[in-house]
Amino acid sequence: MALGAVQYFPAVDDADDGSFIPIAEFLLHVRQLGIVDRKLLAALETVPRTLFLGVEAGYGPLFSDRAQPIDCGQMNTPPLLAARAIQALAPTPRDRLLEIGTGTGYLSAVLSLLVRRVYTVDRFRTLVMAAQSRFETIGADNITSIFADGTYGWAEKGPFDKIVVTASAEAVPKALIEQLSTNGILVMPIGPADGLQTMTRFERVDRNLVATPICPVRVVPLIPGKAARL
Template identity: 40%
Template sequence: MSAKATTPPEKMMFQLTLRRRGISEQAVLRAMEEVPREAFVQERDRADAYRDSALGIACGQTISQPFVVAYMTEQLKLTKAHRVLEIGTGSGYQAAVLSRLAAHVVTIERFRTLADSARRLLEARGYHNVEVMLGDGFAVPEQLGRFDRIIVTAAMTELPEELVQRLEPAGILIAPVGPHHGVQTLVRVVRTATGFDRKELVDVRFVPALPGIAQQL
């Protein structure tokens, strides 16, 4: 089902739900409207693409519910000048949304199957400012440098200091922090002139972030 085939009521309810739940940044709402979520879910789930719920994808992973995608994106306070790092590509949906708001997105995925499929899909859909890398989100290559924004889309039991240090001055990081098989809290870290400001936001549930590149899949 293409974006054009999606019935107007589904699209309208999709946007209305985001607004009702507190998403108010017009650029974020516009990005959520422009990126066809049905293209990033499994074929069997396309009829449910615009429901506000997480859906399963390959490799035992998930595509986050639209509200969480929009909320995390809004908290990043993106501009067209920003360079963004995403840990956990998944289907590529979050990266596609980020690409509408930032200059460049580097997204790292530990599952080769997901990295390859997301890369093909993003390229085919014209998201040319997204770079998909197969790699370990706990060991971001040094040559990638620092980033204006960092978003983690899998649960970390704690934030690695090495990742926080990859923020540029005034940079923002957002990540779900907490137990792997339970409720996590979205944490926002802002790099200031004197250190780092950390704030807890809302409770969420994400699949675990694991170190290393997956040996299979």
């Protein structure tokens, strides 16, 4: 199912900032897509979305289903797509999870309420530092972030029960397959860098990956190496 084109704008009012209006509409849209897990919905409602936006909540889309620009010339993961990725991961409280592509830290923050430990990697030092500050602000002390090359994963912390990648590639990087535990689940967009990709769920069975398509997406490509600047 393709993502819709509905955008959610909070009201601007001195007496009532309307902060509960967009989250209610967003959660309704999420349920309409068949995402009804109560713990996931509660996590989405709990994380303060405004903290993870690059614009003031009153002047831009709070729960837009389209990617928005963030620092370092990157794009964020729309919350609707984040919800679909989390549903595919089927997180449990015992999971150790690796995220490739920290971005603003929004997906990490939501996942931190659903799993035992989140390890998140980004190739931009600026994004990692800003996200870490946000994690501290909300008291998410089960998230560990690092500035590193995401194509290599984080072998020292593996293996992982779940892995989520927010950037696309033609195939799952070998290092990530090796760091995924047996029966573990990996979710990432697969396809060309300049075209439509498919968000895909992979389950590791022995040394093989069993793939299940989720939905079409168009996201930035997974780039090897650390960013030389920023």
